[in-house]
Amino acid sequence: MMKYSVVIVEDHILLSQALSGLVNGFAKFKILYICKNGKELLTRFKDPKNIPDIVLMDINMPIMNGIETTAALKEQYPQVKVLALSVEEDENTILKMLRAGAKGYLLKDTEKSILENALIQVQETGFYHTKDVTNLLLxxxxxxxxxxxxxxxxxxxxxxxxxxxxxxxxxxxxxxxxxxxxxxxxxxxxxxxxxxxxxxxxxxxxxxxxxxx
Missing domain, CATH: 1.10.10.10 (Winged helix-like DNA-binding domain superfamily/Winged helix DNA-binding domain)
Known part of the structure; x- marks a missing residue:
């Protein structure tokens, strides 16, 4: 079965490695590679082979943060879906990510099954938010x-x-x-x-x- 490709953009190495292991365990997804910040991601994107279906995007990162990177992807690579993954529950931060072009917003303490479902929903329907984030917003x-x-x-x-x-x-x-x-x-x-x-x-x-x- 063909798997959808995912790239993780996260500056915490242990967390990114843990996420990689989780996503690679999902039936429909595989990790293409991991980046530490948005600038590194955009550099990798210069090679068409490095452009994934979905980017799991952290928000607070050095050099180029998640909001800036998501906005750049929306403009340069609109076919790539961004799923934000952050500890930030701040309403303003979530709003900025959505405006930048994120298709979903997950908190980092989310369960494995919710992460998998979020990836599926973002890929197949183009939109996903956890119940917690939706309740926070709506x-x-x-x-x-x-x-x-x-x-x-x-x-x-x-x-x-x-x-x-x-x-x-x-x-x-x-x-x-x-x-x-x-x-x-x-x-x-x-x-x-x-x-x-x-x-x-x-x-x-x-x-x-x-x-x-």
């Missing part, structure tokens, strides 16, 4: 309510702007609206979708294909 989002929500055109426009690095004031300027009106859009959408934060809104936008990272 709060109490109810999928049934989400499916019945009808968004106005201007609300959809606001969501697309909210998926960028723009502040709410900058979004107001771009949409030719007052900051107070933008806050009204935000609060209304959060209530409609039962969201608690902007990061949850980005996840909703990605899942709904309103925003493609």
């Amino acid at each position: 709060g109490s989002l109810n999928p049934k309510e989400e499916n019945n929500v009808v968004l106005k055109d201007r609300e959809v426009e606001f969501i697309k702007h909210a998926c960028t690095e723009k502040t709410y004031k900058e979004i107001a300027n771009d949409m030719c609206l007052s900051p107070k009106t933008i806050e009204g859009y935000r609060d209304s959408i959060f209530e409609k979708l039962n969201l608690k934060n902007r990061t949850g809104l980005v996840i909703y936008a990605i899942k709904s294909k309103l925003f493609v990272p």
